[in-house]
Amino acid sequence: MSNYEILRQAAQDKVERLLLFQEDCVLSQRLIRQEHNILQELATRSWDFAYFGCQPYADDEPSSKKMFLNATPNRFFSRANIRQNIRETHFWACQGNAIPKLVEFMEASFERPKNHPDCGPTYFDGYMNEMRYRHPNLITLAAVPNLGWPLSSSSSLNPGRLDSIAAVSPALHAIRGAKNLCLETADFVRYGLTLKDEQLS
Incomplete structure (x- = not known):
């Protein structure tokens, strides 16, 4: 199911909150071992969107550079700026x-x-960013560092040029596995x- 289909069903079911992650998402040991403390933090903070794993960018341009959010002392999550461009939402x-609005x-x-x-x-990251830009009252938290990340693999939607070369593809697969x-x-x-x-760090 697509993100849209899941969100639409969640809106119809009037769920209290929703957690989504890609099927190839790897959970950090930090999340596994600090699960109780992470959930406790989310239960005591105000938020509408909480990114457990994502990649902030400097601006909205396609060629924008990746960046890092500053960690908040003694917190798993930092509050993201309203205009913070966030991609690679996994x-x-x-x-x-917030689900019906989205x-x-x-x-x-x-x-x-x-x-x-x-x-x-x-694309879905674009919807999320536009939603946050247009509704500054929505509070967005992002885990610093990430509490999960996607496995490195070839994309079925946007495969790289080298992936289509039969002689190179096996080597790329091995490199991604090593990574x-x-x-x-x-x-x-x-x-x-x-x-x-x-400690949290």
């Missing part, structure tokens, strides 16, 4: 009262041409070997 949560915004865009000033059809192993190993060493009640 692990996030939404409060129930669904209505997406459905209205379906009737408009692409690049319409009021937002035409776009995934390194990321998971580094995460385990940093967070998996610590006690559950140790």
Whole structure:
């Protein structure tokens, strides 16, 4: 199911809150070992959208550079600026009262041409950013560092040029596998070997 279909069903069911993540999302040991504290923080803070894993960018331009949000001391999540461009949304949560607004915004865009000033059809990260820009009262939190990330793999929607070359594709697959192993190993060493009640950093 697409993000839109899931959100539309959630709006119909009037869910209290919704957690979505890609099927290839890897959960950080930090999330696994600090689950109670993370949930406790979310239960005591005001928020509408909470990104457990995403990539902030400097601005809205396609060629914009990746950036990092500043960590908030003794917190798992930092508050994102209203105009903060966020992409690569692969692990996030939404409060129930914000879901109908997001669904209505997406459905209205379906009737408009692409690049319409009021937002035409776009990719999901684009909808999320436009929704946040147009509703500054919506509070967005983002985990710093990420509490999950997607496996490195070839994209079925936007495959790279090298992926179509039969002689190169196996090597890319091996490189991506090595990258995934390194990321998971580094995460385990940093967070998996610590006690559950140790520091947030």
